[in-house]
Amino acid sequence: MERWDRVGRCAGYGAVLALSPYLLIKVLWVVGSLLGLAPIGEGFNLAGWVVLNTVTIGMAGIGIALALALVRPWGMRIPGWLVAFCAWTGAGFLVSILPYAVLSTVLDAMRGGMADSRGEDSALPGWEGALIQFSFIGMGLGLALALPAYLRRRWPEAFTARVKDGTPTAVPWAAAVAAVVGLAWLYWAVGGTLGVARPAERDTYGYLLTGVGALWALAGSAAIWMLARQRPARVPYHLLLALGWLGSGSLFAWSGWKLPLTLFVALAHPTDVTLPENLAVAAVLHLAAVVAGVGMLRSLVGSRPRTPAGTSPAPLHT
Template identity: 60%
Template sequence: MDRLDRAGRLGAYGAALVMTPYVLIKVSWVVGAVAGLLPIGDGFGLAGWVVLNTATIGMAGLGIVMALALVRPWGMRLPGPLVAFLAWVGSGFLVAMLPYAVLDSLLGVQGGEQRHGHDGAAMPGWEAALIQTSFVGMGLGLAVAVPAYLRRRWPEVFAGRVGDGRGSRRRTLSAVGVGAAIGMVWLYWAIGGTAGVAHPADRGADWRLLSGICGLWAFTASAATWAVSRGRPTRLPHWVPLTFGWLGTGSLFAWSGWKLPLTLYVQLGHPAGTSLPENLTVAAVLHTAAVVAGTVMVSALVRARGGLRTPDGPHPSV
């Protein structure tokens, strides 16, 4: 067991452990609301509050199971593409949320008290700290555990150095360019650019911060995929750009895959009191392009070393 494998195992157990307080807090919210002991969140009825928090409990529980699958022996027997896809999407969400949560805490981006009660009762500070710690810890743990698991299950994909695999393809280079262009737009919005923004007054500091982080991960995905796919031999170990490319493409796919339905809902449904800062058509095009670019780039990252294989033969690329 080498250093990366030990770090991956520690990260997986740590991610499962640190998410447990979040589950317990959410369970207390549900039980307390049903029993009439705790307030219900602003804008929710009892049923909606219970359904929302029950769903987040299930998602957190799935995250814990996913983390344990990355380190326990039974995780090696699960269908490879399914585990890889879930880990890719989950880590993609969390690697963007991790720096956002840290910077939000340090800079006080959102400001004000966090509230969840119908009577305006503030969430206790310790509760908010535990929830944020759960997300930060899960993000850190998966960022280390996922590459370690993938290397343990498919060592040939991580072996060698950059340039000794398959060369680039035109489709891959196009996706690299699209990913870089998307990152440039998001960074432009993050620093205050207004082109493509329909409601400048709605741009909060948190929206700009998250746009900037997602823009940086888009650039990271493009740079890593370009380094792996261009076919020029270097002394850089293959696992380095593969790891950053995996996380960056996951961020592109996960966040835009979540934001695209929301954007289309606002654009087509016109819900009362709901608006987004960016032009909805521009946002829909960007998120669609990000989902496609992330998918093409991660396929190229895996394909460069022959794809994900098991003793029974090749699995489809994620």
Template identity: 65%
Template sequence: MERWDRVGRGAAYGAALALVPYALIKVSWVAGSLVGVLPAGDGFGLAEWVVLNTVTIGMATIGIALALALVRPWGMRIPGPPVAFCAWVGSGFLVSILPFAVFGALGGGGSGGSGTGGDEPEMPVWEGVLVQFGFVGMGLGLAVAVPAYLRRRWPDAFTGRLGDGPRTARPWAAAVAAAVGLVWLFWAFGGTAGISHPAGRNTDWYALVALSGGWALAAAGAVTMLARARPARLPRGPALVLGWIGSGSLFAWSGWKVPVTLYLARAEPADALPPEHPLAAVALHLCAVLAGAAMLRTLLRTHVSRTHIRATASGSHTGPSVTAP
């Protein structure tokens, strides 16, 4: 077994174990709120709180199953699209947020606030440490385990250079992602257009908005390079990784924030109002979701086209049976 493969397998097991405490804590929150021992989170009624945390329990369960699928033999027998989609969403949720976790650990951030959607109540320090450990551990595990799995299942996915594939027009999704990213960076650097509650901006909010904007621009640039096959001498792998994580971040986080933003706009809780105007926030998140999904399609198409060209050149192509992640 190659060294990289061994490291990837260990990272997958570590990711699954890291997320178990988070899932158990969420279960305790739901059970505790139902029996009246624990309060609901700020801005949420009991029913909304139970539904929200039940959803996160389901997400954690899927994350644990995904991590095991990346290392266990049965993970290679599952059809490729479901595994790739879950890995893409998981990477978008957790790998993209690792810089913020480091920022929180070094600078005292990570306290939640409006930037996180208000899904966590006041908690003991040990619970906060376990929750943070679950996010960071799963994110780091996926960052190593997903490429190792993809390398085993689709060996040529990250090989070659940008000039190896066909050149296509700039994807519209990249332009949309760039526009969304620029708006987020405008807010991160103090812009007030589209901000209805300036007092709600805190250090965490600025960091998260800046990080989201950076990933949006990184994804837009990477997907554009892959589609245009330029500059030709650069390796394809880094552009594919940036496009993968960035598009997943747009889709996953904005897909999560749309219902949360709509709920907060309807309930208008005084202690949990996000800084952004609801219409501006929802519009940006919807554009981000659409752009992220469309960029994933572009990433898969460039892989299929490149595989088709290589197979044809070697004389081994037998029909439209090329499989992509």
């Protein structure tokens, strides 16, 4: 077994172990709230709390199954499109957020700790918050290492090819949409107030999270543009593929999660939930991000790297 495969397998099993506390905590929240033994989250009734946490339990279960599929032999027999979609969405959620996790931890340390900088939440004990953060970071790191090893085993040509030379094709519309969304988010991240209804409700962590999302959107857009223009040929194909993969996945996953929340706040007008951004503007940007993410993925699937003579790219459905 090659060293890269050994690292990937260890990372996959590590991701399973890291995400397990999150899954257990969520199960305990649901069971405890139904039995009246655990508090309900602020701003939720019992039904809403159970539904939300049941959904996240399912997502955690899918994440654990994905991590195992990346390292177990049976994972090579699963249809490629199914593994690719789950890995794309999971990486969009967790791998893309790793820069925020690192930078926010540095900010916490500079401000004297999480409790001092963000305030204490009586509904969430500190040890639960630490375990949840550990699960997210551990799963993200695990996917970041296990996924390339899996892809390298299943589609090795993507790791040996370079951007093909030839006649450039039209830049996909999705890359342009992603660039517009990324620039809008970057404008908000640097303090812009156009399209922000409640500027006073924004904080440093909100600026940071928005900025990370903007950078992934712009990086993914640039990668798709370079793949479409087929320049420069010296750039490894897998590098552009990774940037396009993570950028499009981040757009789809996070905006796919935030869009329903934004619509709920806009339609239901809950008294205890507000968002800084203008809800109509935020909804349009999230919808555009979801559509752009899907369009960028289609461009990636349709791209063909230049491979050595006598070989051909393996189809995604194998």
